[in-house]
Each structure stands twice: as structure tokens, then as C-alpha cells.
Amino acid sequence: MATSFTQRPALQSNSREQNRFMEKLMAKILSFYDEQSLIDVTFKVLNPTAVVPAHRLILAATSSYFENLFKGEQGNNPVIEINDIDSDTFERLITFCYTGEAPITVNNVDAMLKAALILQLDDVTSSCVDFLITNINDYTLQAAYTLERETQCERLKEKLIEYEIKNFMEISRGVEFLSFDVEKLQRILESDNLNITREEDAYDALKRWFNYDEPARQESLPHLIACLRLTQFDADFLLTHIQPLSGCELLAFKAISWIREPAARTKINIRFTEPRDTCEKTFLALGSTETYHNLLQYDKAEDKWQEYASLEIDYTYYCMVLEDDNLIFFGGRKSGATSNIVRSLNIRNKTWQNLPAMNQARCGHCVVELDGKIYAIGGLEGEEVLSSVERYTPSGGWESMSSLTVGRYRAGAVTLNNKIYVLGGKNNNGDLKLVKCYNPDSNIWTSCADMTECRDFPFVKVHNGHIYVLDTYSASGSQSVERYDPERKTWSKICCLNAEWARIAGMSLDNKLWFIGRPKSDDRSSVSIYDEDNDRWAEKCSFSNVNGYFRCIVPVAYCRQNE
Missing domain, CATH: 2.120.10.80 (Kelch-type beta propeller)
Structure with a gap:
């Protein structure tokens, strides 16, 4: 009887000798595969018809599908037919069993995922799902939903929910959102990481979903309303929007009592009382001269800037x-x-x-x-x-x-x-x-x-898949702005700005591109938002200039519960 592997003296896992041994072993296995040497199983694959040779031991070690296949009656056949996977995809996955590499593209990810699920290649399944989520704009979200329904892939389902939570504002405006089942919507609304600016955003989305098929969803509405952070609404909102909903009267009463009677909160049974972990987005601007530096924070509720910190930077x-x-x-x-x-x-x-x-x-x-x-x-x-x-x-x-x-x-x-x-x-x-x-x-x-x-010294930012660029300074007092489309690989001019110096502020806030600049011969800085549909800049607010100029403006998370 052969000696058990676990009984043999083993080299240390980080030793050079073992690394060299494993490299030589894998190189030899790959050479056997390339040369079709010592082949002990051949697959006949249809669509189009192809013959794929392999080694049973390698495939069984990589996939429980092959392990069970070779242990069964059919596995003893020298030629095994594969009818539910196309030949190109099957050959790619057999190669993966030897190399650990799977060439996944937008064009083949559907077939690769379906085949990986059949062959129980968990690593390929994970790679396909991660590829889909990373390239969701190229693949389209609708296609990802269709693929999830076709495959019932649990990992894809989980990753899509994570994506929906992270991109909730955009997702909730789409047509597909209106067809979400109750279980999916509940998981999203329950999440502490739901990416919303305010709790009213979650309520508005839920109300759109409910209105799409009110008779069929009436029974589920109170259960979903309970997933909202009701104590983050004010009493007037609860009375106006929550209490009139059928089945939600008690929820509104409890939330109002929690808000108005702090001493009684321990006796009030309400599911969520704390804000979500997600934070509002705001701007932090560093204004400076050679001797003076300070951070300003934008207060969206007050629509004004206030000093956040004074810094020493030499x-x-x-x-x-x-x-x-x-x-x-x-x-x-x-x-x-x-x-x-x-x-x-x-x-x-x-x-x-x-x-x-x-x-x-x-x-x-x-x-x-x-x-x-x-x-x-x-x-x-x-x-x-x-x-x-x-x-x-x-x-x-x-x-x-x-x-x-x-x-x-x-x-x-x-x-x-x-x-x-x-x-x-x-x-x-x-x-x-x-x-x-x-x-x-x-x-x-x-x-x-x-x-x-x-x-x-251009100021450059990305917004909605395009690159926007303008000069930091303009002697004429008018800023030239242009935009790059990476798909078409072309530049186009957009509406100019009336300012002698400018910054496009960080990433977008509220899915809009913000601009901060100073008009010529003005002692106040202007804040504008770009209106893409009408190609114009809409004025938002203004504020007194700091002593110097803004070196940078960045979006930061601003958590109300951490105030």
C-alpha cells in the first residue's frame, strides 16, 4: 500500500525546493496536455463537433463534476459525449483545469458562466460574476438580470444585490426595479449600506414600486415600510406619507411616539431606530496661500460653506x-x-x-x-x-x-x-x-x-463615463471646457464658463457635475452645476473667497450620526 501523503516528511511550504518542485510538476503536466501524451479520456463535444483530449486525474482534482463523472459507470468510457456545452467554451474550461486561467470577455461570459455552473468550476463561476459586475456598463444591467434568471446562480444574485445597494438611486429609476420581487426589495431596503442621500429617497423608490402594481403589492407594503428608518423622518412626514398607507398606521404611530417621547423609547417596539451606515456626500475644499491653509466643508442643507479645519503645511x-x-x-x-x-x-x-x-x-x-x-x-x-x-x-x-x-x-x-x-x-x-x-x-x-x-495645469474629472477638462486659470475670464468620450475616442466642446479661475469639484455630487470658480473682478466664488440635457451651467450658490485659492476639492462622506 502506498504511503499516505500526510505521513511523508514535507518540505516547508515557503521553501525554494518546494516551489521549484511545483513549477517543474506543473510544467510537465502542461507539456503532457500540449503534446496529448498519456491521455486517458476524450470528450466528444457538439456545436460544432470537436474532440477534446484530457487527463482524468487533473480534471477530477479540479472539479467535483468530473470526479463524480469518472467514478460513475459512464466515466469508464474512453470517449464521453458532452451535449449541453458548445465546443469552444468546453475547451476553454478544460484548459482552465490545467492553467487556472479562463479568458472571459463580454461576448463569451454568458456561455462561460453557464458551463462553469454545469462543470462545478467554482473559481470560473466567481471570475465570471466578478467580470460581469466590473463591466456592467459594457454588458448592460438588463442582460445581467436575464442571465441571473436563466442560471439561478446564487453568487450572481448576491453580487447584483450588492450592486443595487451601492447604486440604488440609479437602479430605482430603472424599469427593471418595478419588477423586483418582495424578497429582493426587502433585502435592499434592510441594508445599512443602502447608498442614499436621505431616507426619503428610499421611501420615494418604494412608493414607485408599490404604485406599479398596487393591488398585488398591498399586502407586502407594511412589511417593506417597516424596513425604512422611520425614526429618521420628522413627525409631519410620518403623518402625511406613512400613516395614510393601509396597514402602516401602527408603524407611523410608533415612530412618532419614538420621536416625540424620548423617555418612552425603551418601551416602543420599532425595528430600526438608528440611521443607516451610509453617509451623505458633501465637498471638502482646501484653500491656501503659501502661508495659510484651511479646509472648508459644504453644508448641503444650509447651501453654504463653513470652515472645517486650519492646517499647517509648509x-x-x-x-x-x-x-x-x-x-x-x-x-x-x-x-x-x-x-x-x-x-x-x-x-x-x-x-x-x-x-x-x-x-x-x-x-x-x-x-x-x-x-x-x-x-x-x-x-x-x-x-x-x-x-x-x-x-x-x-x-x-x-x-x-x-x-x-x-x-x-x-x-x-x-x-x-x-x-x-x-x-x-x-x-x-x-x-x-x-x-x-x-x-x-x-x-x-x-x-x-x-x-x-x-x-x-488643467483640472480634470470623470463624470458619467466621460472625462471633463478645463484650464485652472483663464486670462480672458471665460473657461473653455471639453469632454472626452472613451468609446468614440473623440473630444467635444461644451458650454463655456464665465470665470478667471476654476475647479471642477471632485466626483459628481447627487449625480451632477459641480463647478466652483471666481468670475473676473468679483470677490465671491460661484458654484454651478452642469445641466447635461441642455448643455448649460446652472448657478447653485456663492460664498466669500478664502484667503488664497482652492488647491483641490474632493467629495467626502458626511455621516449625520457621527456629528
């Missing part, structure tokens, strides 16, 4: 990103010297922390965050224009990546569709209108269509 020409609750400052110039320092400011407790320094000292550079990694791009070191790029990960620190084909500083950078775009800036030859795109999977920079104008 660097200029630094770059900054927001990551979770931390503003991270990269490089810059101090006392005439370029720095590689990296510091983090926690915006909640307003404390500083030093982080690992960049390999290259930089000022006037770009910094972006993509997939949990931070990229520092180009800039200046002294008078030298840099083309170098480095990337930071918590586990690996800073490492060099593929350099820009054209060095530059004072450029703009954004991420879109899992790629990095660097736009404009300048170098020794002057201002640039060049646009470069970086693919982190291939570590390669490629050229995109040039902007219509050269832009030094």
Missing part, C-alpha cells in the same frame, strides 16, 4: 488624493528643494501621519488611486522634467512602472474604466494637448486623441 506644488478618510499629500517643494515626502491627514480626527516616501522627489506631478494602488506620475525634480512613474502598494511599497513616453509636469490625471489618463501639462517644448492612457494590466502607455487645445 510645502508648495504638492499633489493630493483622498483615500477613505485621509487626505494624502505627495511630494512638493520646500525652501526651493523638491521633496519625496508623503504625509496623510485624517479628516475626522485631524491628525497627521508620515507614510513611506516616494522613490523619486517630485513637484508639479500627478497622483491617482486605482484598484487600491497609488500612482505618482511625471512632475519636476528641480528643473528636470520627469517621465518616470512609480506605484505604491501597502505590501510592496513604491516600485517603478513603465515611464511616460513624453515627460511632463502640471498635467491632469484621472482614472476611468480601470485605466489611467494623463492630459496636457507642459515640458521644455511648451504647453501640451497630448493625452496618454495607461493600462495597469499590461504596464503600457498608449496615445489617445489630443485635446482640442493645449492646457497647462
Whole structure:
């Protein structure tokens, strides 16, 4: 009898000897597969007809479907017919059993997921679902819903619910939302992570769903209303909107009592009394001169800006990103010297922390965050224009990546569709209108269509799948704005702005693009929102200028329960 594997003396799991052994073993197995050597099973697959040879041991070790198949009566046959999977997909999945790699695309993900479920290849199933959610805009949400109904894939169902919770405002306006079953809608409304600005948003969506088929949904309405955070409404709202609903009278009474009688709350049986964990979005703006820095926070309820913190920053020409609750400052110039320092400011407790320094000292550079990694791009070191790029990960620190084909500083950078775009800036030859795109999977920079104008120190942001860009300063007092469509790979001009300096504010707020700027010869800053349907800027509010100008404006989470 062979010695049990567990009884043999084993090499340490991290030893070089074991790694070399496993590499040699896998290389030999792959060579057997490529050469069709020692084949002991052949599959005949239809649509179109193809013959796929393989090794029973490898397939059985990868999939319980094959393990059970080969242990059964049919598994003894030298040729096994496969009728419910097309030959191209089946061959891809057999290759996965040897390599662990599955080439998933928008065009084949349906077939790959269905086949992976049949063959019980859980890793491929997970990869297909993750691919669908990551590329939902290319695949379309409607197609994902159809695929979930066809396959009854539990992982896809769970991931779609996570997506719906995260993108609730957009989802709730769609046609498919009106056909959600009660169980799905309940899970969404119960979630503490439901991404809404205010509790009324959840009520409005639920009311739309209810009105779509009121007779059939009347019985479920009180149960779903109970999933709302009723104590976050005021008493007037509860009396006007909740109490008149059939079956919801007691819910409204309990919530009103909870609000009006704090001393009696321990005796009131109500399901949810705390706000959701999701936070309202607002803006945090850093205003500064060389000697003065302060953070302003936008109060959406009051439609005004108020001072949030005063900061001591002795660097200029630094770059900054927001990551979770931390503003991270990269490089810059101090006392005439370029720095590689990296510091983090926690915006909640307003404390500083030093982080690992960049390999290259930089000022006037770009910094972006993509997939949990931070990229520092180009800039200046002294008078030298840099083309170098480095990337930071918590586990690996800073490492060099593929350099820009054209060095530059004072450029703009954004991420879109899992790629990095660097736009404009300048170098020794002057201002640039060049646009470069970086693919982190291939570590390669490629050229995109040039902007219509050269832009030094442009302000660049992504909104609804497009890249918007304008100059930070304008001597004429009128800002030229253009927009890039990554699918058509074209630039188009949009409505200009009347301002001598400008910032497009962070990501969108309330799914709109916000602009902050200062009209020429005016001592107040204007706030406008872009109306895409009518290609115009609508004025929102204005506020007195801080001492200096805004270095950046970022969207932050603002939790009412943490006030």
C-alpha cells in the first residue's frame, strides 16, 4: 500500500525546493496536455463537433463534476459525449483545469458562466460574476438580470444585490426595479449600506414600486415600510406619507411616539431606530496661500460653506488624493528643494501621519488611486522634467512602472474604466494637448486623441463615463471646457464658463457635475452645476473667497450620526 501523503516528511511550504518542485510538476503536466501524451479520456463535444483530449486525474482534482463523472459507470468510457456545452467554451474550461486561467470577455461570459455552473468550476463561476459586475456598463444591467434568471446562480444574485445597494438611486429609476420581487426589495431596503442621500429617497423608490402594481403589492407594503428608518423622518412626514398607507398606521404611530417621547423609547417596539451606515456626500475644499491653509466643508442643507479645519503645511506644488478618510499629500517643494515626502491627514480626527516616501522627489506631478494602488506620475525634480512613474502598494511599497513616453509636469490625471489618463501639462517644448492612457494590466502607455487645445495645469474629472477638462486659470475670464468620450475616442466642446479661475469639484455630487470658480473682478466664488440635457451651467450658490485659492476639492462622506 502506498504511503499516505500526510505521513511523508514535507518540505516547508515557503521553501525554494518546494516551489521549484511545483513549477517543474506543473510544467510537465502542461507539456503532457500540449503534446496529448498519456491521455486517458476524450470528450466528444457538439456545436460544432470537436474532440477534446484530457487527463482524468487533473480534471477530477479540479472539479467535483468530473470526479463524480469518472467514478460513475459512464466515466469508464474512453470517449464521453458532452451535449449541453458548445465546443469552444468546453475547451476553454478544460484548459482552465490545467492553467487556472479562463479568458472571459463580454461576448463569451454568458456561455462561460453557464458551463462553469454545469462543470462545478467554482473559481470560473466567481471570475465570471466578478467580470460581469466590473463591466456592467459594457454588458448592460438588463442582460445581467436575464442571465441571473436563466442560471439561478446564487453568487450572481448576491453580487447584483450588492450592486443595487451601492447604486440604488440609479437602479430605482430603472424599469427593471418595478419588477423586483418582495424578497429582493426587502433585502435592499434592510441594508445599512443602502447608498442614499436621505431616507426619503428610499421611501420615494418604494412608493414607485408599490404604485406599479398596487393591488398585488398591498399586502407586502407594511412589511417593506417597516424596513425604512422611520425614526429618521420628522413627525409631519410620518403623518402625511406613512400613516395614510393601509396597514402602516401602527408603524407611523410608533415612530412618532419614538420621536416625540424620548423617555418612552425603551418601551416602543420599532425595528430600526438608528440611521443607516451610509453617509451623505458633501465637498471638502482646501484653500491656501503659501502661508495659510484651511479646509472648508459644504453644508448641503444650509447651501453654504463653513470652515472645517486650519492646517499647517509648509510645502508648495504638492499633489493630493483622498483615500477613505485621509487626505494624502505627495511630494512638493520646500525652501526651493523638491521633496519625496508623503504625509496623510485624517479628516475626522485631524491628525497627521508620515507614510513611506516616494522613490523619486517630485513637484508639479500627478497622483491617482486605482484598484487600491497609488500612482505618482511625471512632475519636476528641480528643473528636470520627469517621465518616470512609480506605484505604491501597502505590501510592496513604491516600485517603478513603465515611464511616460513624453515627460511632463502640471498635467491632469484621472482614472476611468480601470485605466489611467494623463492630459496636457507642459515640458521644455511648451504647453501640451497630448493625452496618454495607461493600462495597469499590461504596464503600457498608449496615445489617445489630443485635446482640442493645449492646457497647462488643467483640472480634470470623470463624470458619467466621460472625462471633463478645463484650464485652472483663464486670462480672458471665460473657461473653455471639453469632454472626452472613451468609446468614440473623440473630444467635444461644451458650454463655456464665465470665470478667471476654476475647479471642477471632485466626483459628481447627487449625480451632477459641480463647478466652483471666481468670475473676473468679483470677490465671491460661484458654484454651478452642469445641466447635461441642455448643455448649460446652472448657478447653485456663492460664498466669500478664502484667503488664497482652492488647491483641490474632493467629495467626502458626511455621516449625520457621527456629528
